[in-house]
Amino acid sequence: MQLSRKIEVNALAISQIKHYHKKVKKLTYKMILENPEIRAHYEAIEDVQGHMAYHGWKHVNNTVENAKKLLPILNLDNEMQNAVLLALALHDIGKDFDEAGDKEKDHGYEGMLIARKMFEGFDVPHKEELLQAIKNHSKASDNTNSLLGAIVCFCDKLDITQKRVTPYGIEVGIWYGHVIDLRFEITGDYFIVNFICSKDFDKENFDADKWVLKMQACTENLANQLGKEWKFQFEQKEG
Ligand SMILES: [Fe+2]
Ligand SMILES: [Fe+2]
Numbered sequence: 507m508q509l510s511r512k513i514e515v516n517a518l519a520i521s522q523i524k525h526y527h528k529k530v531k532k533l534t535y536k537m538i539l540e541n542p543e544i545r546a547h548y549e550a551i552e553d554v555q556g557h558m559a560y561h562g563w564k565h566v567n568n569t570v571e572n573a574k575k576l577l578p579i580l581n582l583d584n585e586m587q588n589a590v591l592l593a594l595a596l597h598d599i600g601k602d603f604d605e606a607g608d609k610e611k612d613h614g615y616e617g618m619l620i621a622r623k624m625f626e627g628f629d630v631p632h633k634e635e636l637l638q639a640i641k642n643h644s645k646a647s648d649n650t651n652s653l654l655g656a657i658v659c660f661c662d663k664l665d666i667t668q669k670r671v672t673p674y675g676i677e678v679g680i681w682y683g684h685v686i687d688l689r690f691e692i693t694g695d696y697f698i699v700n701f702i703c704s705k706d707f708d709k710e711n712f713d714a715d716k717w718v719l720k721m722q723a724c725t726e727n728l729a730n731q732l733g734k735e736w737k738f739q740f741e742q743k744e745g
Contacts (some may be wrong), residue, residue, distance in 0.1 A: 519543035520624045533628040535570060535591035544599070551601055558675030559665075559682075561601065568669050569594045572661040576690050580732075585631035586654065592630070593639045593658045596621045600640075614641045646723035653731050659724040664688060664699065666721065681711040686743065697729040697736045705742055 519541045523533070530537075538544055545563060552562035559565070573594055577587050600617030618641035625633060632654060639655040642648035643662050649655030666682040676683050684707035689700040701707075712718060722738075729736035 519547075520626075523624070531629045532588075533592065533625065533630055534588060535595035538592065538595040539567070539570070547599065551598075553672055556674065558672055558678060558680045559670045560672055561598065565665055565670060566595060566598055568665040568667070569597065569661045572664055572688070573657065575688070576657065576661065579690060579692050580657075589630075589632040589636045589654055590657050590661075593636045593643075593654065594661055596624070597640050597643045597658060597662060614643050617641070646720070646727040649724075650727055650730075656724070656728040656731050660728045663717075663721050663724045666717070679711075681708055681715065684708070692732070692734065695735050697725070697732055697734040698739055699725060699736075700739045700741060703740060703742045705744055707740070707742055709740065 522543060523537055523541055548563040548566055550562065552560055552564060554561060570591055573590050577590065582590070596617060598613065598617065599620050600615065601613040618637050621640050622637055625637075630636065635652055635654045638652060639649070639658040642652075642655050643658050646656075646659055646663075649659050667685045667687060668683050671680060671683040684704045685701050686704055687702040689702065691698045691700065725736050725738070
């Protein structure tokens with residue numbers, strides 16, 4: 507889909523949001539996720555053939571769930587919390603796949619353009635940092651100077667539980683098909699990511715996956731900005 511077409515599709519979403527929320531000045535992530543056009547866009551990119559992970563509606567909701575688990579331990583004010591959730595609800599709005607299932611080039615940049623248009627007429631605290639977080643969500647190294655960007659990148663890359671796995675991913679036995687849940691905690695000097703796994707979780711597969719390097723980079727970046735060290739911990743459940 508061309509960028510102009512994407513903006514057109516999303517223009518419908520924008521006008522609906524503005525119509526339904528005429529008197530509302532504050533844009534929230536719920537208004538985004540409850541919008542049928544936005545949901546339709548995310549559902550259209552949900553399950554790409556041959557991919558082990560969902561990329562659309564389920565993924566975006568999983569990233570919001572990650573944030574809901576993370577925010578209670580970060581002591582951010584309400585405006586910042588809303589900015590995190592809004593950025594995550596919109597972070598892949600610029601995403602699309604060509605017929606071969608390849609990603610188009612810079613979906614973060616395109617998403618930022620769409621979100622900027624969507625924000626017109628609303629009060630959006632931390633607007634510029636939020637737009638940058640959408641633009642830069644793919645790489646930890648682009649978010650070293652923004653706590654908001656670091657959180658968005660972390661919640662995106664850490665969408666690696668069994669809720670993200672496609673039927674194909676289950677068939678090929680991808681390791682995160684055996685991650686039941688994640689828990690985040692700050693204990694002493696450490697920001698800790700706890701992987702709650704089933705007995706079939708294979709740490710060797712985990713260590714061999716290049717995606718883990720991205721997860722580590724964005725965890726380290728977030729921990730740096732919190733002034734903490736970081737570690738991954740694994741808990742395997744029986745049965
Ligand atoms: Fe993305
Ligand atoms: Fe994403």
